[in-house]
Amino acid sequence: MSPSSRFSPREAFIRASVAAALTTLPLAVSCRQVLGIEERKLKVETPDAGGHRSIASTCGSFTQPSDACAKCMDTACCDEANACAGDTTCKAAYRCIQGCKAGDADCATWCLGSYSRPASLAPLTACASSQCAAACSPHACGVLVNGSSTCDACVQMNCCDENLACASDEACVDIDFCSHRCLPAGSLRCSSDCATTFSAGADDSATRSSCISANCTDACSSDNAWSCLDQRPPVLKPPTLDPITFNMTVVEFLSEMPYDQVTVKACSPTDLDCTAPLDTAVTDHGAFALTVPTGANGFDGYIDLSGGTLYPTLYYFLPPVIVGGDRGRLRLPSADTIKLLSGAIKVDLDATRGHLALVPWDCTLSPAPGVSLLIDAAADKDATTYYFENNAPNHSAMQTTADPALGGAVNLPTGLTRVRATVARLGATISQFNFNIRAGTLTAGSIPPSL
Numbered sequence: 001m002s003p004s005s006r007f008s009p010r011e012a013f014i015r016a017s018v019a020a021a022l023t024t025l026p027l028a029v030s031c032r033q034v035l036g037i038e039e040r041k042l043k044v045e046t047p048d049a050g051g052h053r054s055i056a057s058t059c060g061s062f063t064q065p066s067d068a069c070a071k072c073m074d075t076a077c078c079d080e081a082n083a084c085a086g087d088t089t090c091k092a093a094y095r096c097i098q099g100c101k102a103g104d105a106d107c108a109t110w111c112l113g114s115y116s117r118p119a120s121l122a123p124l125t126a127c128a129s130s131q132c133a134a135a136c137s138p139h140a141c142g143v144l145v146n147g148s149s150t151c152d153a154c155v156q157m158n159c160c161d162e163n164l165a166c167a168s169d170e171a172c173v174d175i176d177f178c179s180h181r182c183l184p185a186g187s188l189r190c191s192s193d194c195a196t197t198f199s200a201g202a203d204d205s206a207t208r209s210s211c212i213s214a215n216c217t218d219a220c221s222s223d224n225a226w227s228c229l230d231q232r233p234p235v236l237k238p239p240t241l242d243p244i245t246f247n248m249t250v251v252e253f254l255s256e257m258p259y260d261q262v263t264v265k266a267c268s269p270t271d272l273d274c275t276a277p278l279d280t281a282v283t284d285h286g287a288f289a290l291t292v293p294t295g296a297n298g299f300d301g302y303i304d305l306s307g308g309t310l311y312p313t314l315y316y317f318l319p320p321v322i323v324g325g326d327r328g329r330l331r332l333p334s335a336d337t338i339k340l341l342s343g344a345i346k347v348d349l350d351a352t353r354g355h356l357a358l359v360p361w362d363c364t365l366s367p368a369p370g371v372s373l374l375i376d377a378a379a380d381k382d383a384t385t386y387y388f389e390n391n392a393p394n395h396s397a398m399q400t401t402a403d404p405a406l407g408g409a410v411n412l413p414t415g416l417t418r419v420r421a422t423v424a425r426l427g428a429t430i431s432q433f434n435f436n437i438r439a440g441t442l443t444a445g446s447i448p449p450s451l
Contacts, residue, residue, distance in 0.1 A: 129143045142167025251330070265304040295320075311333050357445075360400055378412065391403055
């Protein structure tokens with residue numbers, strides 16, 4: 001994946017965001033129980049690990065890396081800090097980031113992705129960058145992280161001015177946050193919509209992206225986004241046990257026209273047929289909202305979508321949903337489109353069997369090329385595996401590519417099947433989860449690192 005695909009809403013980013021196409025987030029706690037996956041702990045270190053003395057600021061009561069930083073934030077960014085502290089999601093995200101060791105962009109990126117980059121964090125990020133970058137060193141290049149620690153270090157060295165300019169511009173931060181939320185949503189148009197919506201920050205965003213593309217292509221490639229295989233990504237908890245309300249928009253896979261009158265049910269991970277929905281909604285111009293109970297790990301279930309021209313789909317959440325808010329634009333195939341895609345691999349769909357579409361994620365929670373999927377049920381003689389190459393499925397391919405990072409299988413036998421994801425270049429298994437295969441239904445999800 002090119003740097004611009006991670007940091008800019010321009011064409012390279014838009015092409016990369018196809019990798020979330022059909023899918024994004026699957027099962028969690030029940031999978032850990034079935035597969036014996038151990039929960040990981042966040043390696044929290046004080047943000048003053050470089051020698052500063054951490055201190056809590058008065059505004060927002062957030063821990064800052066030094067007296068000078070706390071004083072600056074209290075003086076210049078008090079309203080923004082208090083606003084963030086008053087937003088449960090923003091408060092959790094900011095505290096998570098503040099708990100990361102200085103310079104640990106891997107940790108900060110995981111925090112941002114897990115808490116969905118809340119909108120109220122953008123003003124605080126911009127104020128801290130524009131008013132307190134020097135006082136809050138090592139954030140002299142702005143409080144805007146750039147994916148992996150390797151990538152971030154390159155940006156800090158080669159694009160400090162450009163990163164600081166974007167980080168200091170609230171609209172540019174909004175573009176960055178909005179564009180990253182597009183990745184799991186799977187929309188081709190979402191990223192360009194972000195630049196249009198926050199047009200005041202488009203120039204700073206484009207300048208930053210161009211600098212990263214010119215200077216940090218290798219450092220910001222997917223090859224350098226696997227550090228969590230050694231350091232282990234954190235499993236983050238919901239900030240409260242209150243019910244979570246989240247919203248999404250469902251659009252057709254090819255045309256991106258919104259689906260109307262699609263029934264969406266929130267389901268427990270153990271309710272494989274969704275006979276007792278936790279909540280139900282019907283799309284209005286593609287949009288829906290659901291309120292779900294919060295367990296110790298958040299909402300770790302799935303949504304069951306059916307109706308209209310949509311091909312029936314089970315959409316699993318992994319990592320679990322731990323905060324509410326907008327989860328972006330979900331791009332799913334119609335019945336005609338899935339027939340078209342299966343025709344590309346010369347396979348007729350069997351109505352008595354189910355199908356699987358998965359996007360492996362790297363340690364920055366971005367779609368990852370170079371990953372192979374071992375699907376236990378695909379050993380069945382009537383099943384056919386595939387990976388996308390150049391935006392079309394190919395049954396001869398052996399691993400994900402960047403256009404998009406999507407693979408799976410069609411005509412799988414029904415029931416639970418285990419899927420293991422392996423980084424082909426490293427020969428390392430990054431995760432394994434169970435997915436439910438239902439007859440005449442697409443099961444969609446992503447596979448973030450979990451082992």
